[in-house]
Amino acid sequence: MKVSKLMLSTLFGLLFTGLALAQTAEYTLDGMTFGMPEAEVFTEDYDGPPVVGEYVTMLPNLKPLDYEGNKHHEVRIDIIVQEIEVAEGVRYRAWTFGGTVPGPVLHVKEGDRITFYMKNRSDEEVTITEPSKGGSPFMQQVAENNYQKNKPGIMPMPHSMDFHAGTVAKDDKWRTIGPGETIKFDWIANYAGSYIYHCGTPSVLMHTAMGQHGVVVVSPKDGYPTDYEVDREYVVVQSEYYLEKGPGELYQYDFEGASNRQPSHVVFNGHQTIMHDQPLKANAGERVRFHFSNNGPSGTSSFHVIGGIFDRVWIEGHPFNEMRGMQTVLVGASGSATLDMIVPEEGKYILIDHEFADAELGATGTLKAGPKQEK
Amino acid sequence: MRSQKNIHRLKNWALTGIVGLLVSLLNPVMAQQERVLIPAGSFHSILPEVKGEPISVDSFYIDKTAVTNEDFLAFIQENENWQREKVPAVFTAQNYLQHWQESLNPGFDKIGENRPVTHVSWFAANAYCSDKGGRLPTLNEWEYSAQLMDFESIQEMNRFSTELIGWYSSVDAKNTKAVGSTQIQNRHGVQDQFGLIMEWVEDYKPIIADELSLDCGTVGRLQQLGNIYSYAASIRYITRMSFNPKTTTGMVGFRCAYNIDHPESSSNTQL
Numbered sequence: 001m002k003v004s005k006l007m008l009s010t011l012f013g014l015l016f017t018g019l020a021l022a023q024t025a026e027y028t029l030d031g032m033t034f035g036m037p038e039a040e041v042f043t044e045d046y047d048g049p050p051v052v053g054e055y056v057t058m059l060p061n062l063k064p065l066d067y068e069g070n071k072h073h074e075v076r077i078d079i080i081v082q083e084i085e086v087a088e089g090v091r092y093r094a095w096t097f098g099g100t101v102p103g104p105v106l107h108v109k110e111g112d113r114i115t116f117y118m119k120n121r122s123d124e125e126v127t128i129t130e131p132s133k134g135g136s137p138f139m140q141q142v143a144e145n146n147y148q149k150n151k152p153g154i155m156p157m158p159h160s161m162d163f164h165a166g167t168v169a170k171d172d173k174w175r176t177i178g179p180g181e182t183i184k185f186d187w188i189a190n191y192a193g194s195y196i197y198h199c200g201t202p203s204v205l206m207h208t209a210m211g212q213h214g215v216v217v218v219s220p221k222d223g224y225p226t227d228y229e230v231d232r233e234y235v236v237v238q239s240e241y242y243l244e245k246g247p248g249e250l251y252q253y254d255f256e257g258a259s260n261r262q263p264s265h266v267v268f269n270g271h272q273t274i275m276h277d278q279p280l281k282a283n284a285g286e287r288v289r290f291h292f293s294n295n296g297p298s299g300t301s302s303f304h305v306i307g308g309i310f311d312r313v314w315i316e317g318h319p320f321n322e323m324r325g326m327q328t329v330l331v332g333a334s335g336s337a338t339l340d341m342i343v344p345e346e347g348k349y350i351l352i353d354h355e356f357a358d359a360e361l362g363a364t365g366t367l368k369a370g371p372k373q374e375k
Numbered sequence: 376m377r378s379q380k381n382i383h384r385l386k387n388w389a390l391t392g393i394v395g396l397l398v399s400l401l402n403p404v405m406a407q408q409e410r411v412l413i414p415a416g417s418f419h420s421i422l423p424e425v426k427g428e429p430i431s432v433d434s435f436y437i438d439k440t441a442v443t444n445e446d447f448l449a450f451i452q453e454n455e456n457w458q459r460e461k462v463p464a465v466f467t468a469q470n471y472l473q474h475w476q477e478s479l480n481p482g483f484d485k486i487g488e489n490r491p492v493t494h495v496s497w498f499a500a501n502a503y504c505s506d507k508g509g510r511l512p513t514l515n516e517w518e519y520s521a522q523l524m525d526f527e528s529i530q531e532m533n534r535f536s537t538e539l540i541g542w543y544s545s546v547d548a549k550n551t552k553a554v555g556s557t558q559i560q561n562r563h564g565v566q567d568q569f570g571l572i573m574e575w576v577e578d579y580k581p582i583i584a585d586e587l588s589l590d591c592g593t594v595g596r597l598q599q600l601g602n603i604y605s606y607a608a609s610i611r612y613i614t615r616m617s618f619n620p621k622t623t624t625g626m627v628g629f630r631c632a633y634n635i636d637h638p639e640s641s642s643n644t645q646l
């Protein structure tokens with residue numbers, strides 16, 4: 001009798017290992033492609049670089065697209081735990097995509113297909129600060145500029161990936177995978193613009209606030225009207241941390257702060273001072289483009305550059321959503337804008353969330369402009 | 376919650392220690408895991424299938440603490456099939472007991488004989504408990520036991536839950552502490568259901584798991600009790616639901632439960 005009970009529960013367990021969903025056929029509508037093949041969840045021995053893909057970089061970099069037409073990208077962004085610094089003396093064990101908060105920037109073109117791999121390596125120690133073979137530019141950039149002072153950690157939890165740039169059924173592609181599992185799925189970048197990605201596993205507030213978010217920049221297939229005049233491009237991501245001092249040295253998630261929208265830090269590119277310590281660079285007379293994304297999880301942003309006016313603004317980054325002459329651009333949680341600014345003269349320009357309470361929690365940065373250059 | 380009661384707990388602890396010592400002197404073979412009787416009762420589940428309705432739970436025995444590395448070593452010494460090199464692949468992920476130095480030598484100096492065994496699949500946990508004449512606790516039994524906590528006030532409960540949520544987001548799976556070390560126990564003396572590891576339960580993926588499908592809104596749907604205690608519970612339910620029975624991770628271990636009528640379970644229980 002004892003044996004039969006064990007067998008029954010064994011059967012019950014085996015049933016759960018093979019849940020399947022129906023496959024959808026691909027179709028096009030309005031020039032866009034929908035109906036991706038079913039996601040695959042499996043286990044693999046993979047212990048290589050956690051971030052793979054030619055066009056995957058570390059903030060504030062954007063890898064230029066150097067190909068004609070559309071491309072099929074193979075991208076990997078693994079889930080790893082890293083102890084990171086988010087402000088002077090403030091370290092916590094972050095849940096991350098690829099090891100930094102925010103995660104890596106993926107650059108693709110409208111209409112590109114992405115085959116995405118993600119292994120939940122939250123119960124493995126993964127070092128991202130040493131140069132690795134076969135990784136993305138992101139890996140090299142972190143090794144050279146480890147501003148979050150990463151240390152690997154272990155905290156096994158279930159996680160998932162929700163690319164806002166994709167149009168798929170979430171119960172298939174964005175599904176939650178356990179530690180040790182890998183998910184593989186395809187998506188098409190149907191819409192141009194900047195789109196956040198984040199973990200969608202409940203509690204989404206907790207998972208996103210713990211660090212699981214990043215940006216995909218989808219460049220329009222026919223470009224923006226000022227593309228040929230742009231001298232520099234930067235990716236700037238605003239986000240909030242909700243941290244309080246834990247029992248030891250480290251900080252930890254502050255549930256009450258997160259629930260009550262009382263962030264401990266509001267930051268650009270994941271660190272309270274990085275954009276002053278390492279200011280964005282430009283010269284007078286240049287056209288600088290910002291891909292600005294507010295990854296939240298819960299705050300809004302009134303993005304402004306002190307001393308500048310946005311010459312062109314494409315709300316969400318879609319080329320049809322053009323506005324001109326904007327002083328401040330209101331960007332809600334998980335919203336974005338692509339902004340061109342002409343740098344008026346040599347000097348310092350402060351990027352800021354003009355919701356000043358947030359600015360004083362850290363949402364500021366510097367654009368340092370040199371003298372006008374002969375072109 | 377920790378104030379005066381701790382003193383009682385310490386006394387209890389000392390008493391239990393003496394009783395335990397006597398038992399082990401009388402019993403030259405390894406002392407069995409201490410079991411605690413949980414009387415029948417009911418509790419409010421956070422699962423939406425039972426809106427507002429208390430769930431009845433029959434009385435059962437449950438291990439006072441989680442199964443330790445030492446316990447598990449003894450088990451696999453007698454059950455070769457569950458040794459690292461021999462376990463069939465269908466019953467576990469590749470990293471089964473990966474933190475042990477060797478198959479039959481955990482390296483206690485590094486991982487501690489009294490720390491909960493982790494990196495064990497649901498199948499392995501089942502086999503262990505079955506070998507001990509028990510089974511894994513059902514999800515309802517586990518949660519019922521976990522809710523039998525005495526808080527002096529709502530404020531105390533909220534503070535405890537806030538800390539617990541903080542713990543869920545800052546677990547250090549590399550440095551798990553020994554069983555019995557959290558000083559957190561329910562009113563019957565079941566220890567460490569919080570703050571040490573997460574634990575396998577028999578039906579960790581309830582029937583409605585698919586329907587809930589771990590959506591963004593799931594946390595909201597699980598706030599049946601309308602308080603932060605249920606928020607902490609929802610993190611547990613959700614985390615458990617997304618394991619599969621082969622999953623082996625550094626923060627999941629288990630303890631066993633025993634039916635009340637089981638002849639083996641009456642011999643060695645706490646009074």
Ligand SMILES: [Cu+2]
Nearest residue numbers: 159160199207
């Ligand atoms: Cu997550």
